[in-house]
Amino acid sequence: MRRFGISIPEDLAEVLDTLAERLGVPRSEIVREALRMYFRDHAHYMTRHRCYGIITVVSEGFKHLSTVEEFKEIVNTFSHIHIDEYCINSFVVSGDSNRIAELHRELLKVCRDVRYIPLECKL
Numbered sequence: 001m002r003r004f005g006i007s008i009p010e011d012l013a014e015v016l017d018t019l020a021e022r023l024g025v026p027r028s029e030i031v032r033e034a035l036r037m038y039f040r041d042h043a044h045y046m047t048r049h050r051c052y053g054i055i056t057v058v059s060e061g062f063k064h065l066s067t068v069e070e071f072k073e074i075v076n077t078f079s080h081i082h083i084d085e086y087c088i089n090s091f092v093v094s095g096d097s098n099r100i101a102e103l104h105r106e107l108l109k110v111c112r113d114v115r116y117i118p119l120e121c122k123l
Contacts, residue, residue, distance in 0.1 A: 006031075041116055044097035044104070051097045051118060055104065057089045058113035067110060071103040 008016070020027045044051050068075060074095035081088050093100055100116065107114040 040118060043118060044101045044116065047097070049097050050095065051100045052094045053092075053100070053116055053118040055091045055093055055100075055107065056113075056115045056117065057087075057091070057107055057111050059087050059089075059111040060085055061087060067106045068103070070106075071099065074099050074103065 016027050016030060020030055023030070039046075043049075044053075068078070068091065071093075074093045076092045076094055078089055078091045093103070104114065104116050
């Protein structure tokens with residue numbers, strides 16, 4: 001193990017404390033798992049490889065669809081649903097990690113919530 005200190009805003013610290021207490025685990029275990037998940041979810045930025053995964057997008061309106069159209073060679077299929085004023089989409093993607101990272105970056109520019117969930121990750 002390697003130890004180091006981090007600073008986080010008070011509101012995040014309170015959420016961390018509450019979750020650690022309710023799960024009955026140390027805060028450091030939650031932080032380690034959060035980092036593992038974040039690194040796995042962003043492996044497509046770190047090393048070039050073939051990726052398979054799902055990109056979820058929550059937006060207000062269809063402003064991201066023209067962006068997705070530019071990446072149709074890596075988008076295998078998608079689903080779309082409306083809940084209240086939000087558009088919720090999921091895109092199944094596969095292809096070169098650099099191209100998936102590019103799509104991810106472009107979606108982050110126009111949508112409120114974007115997450116890439118790898119189905120296969122090689123770090």
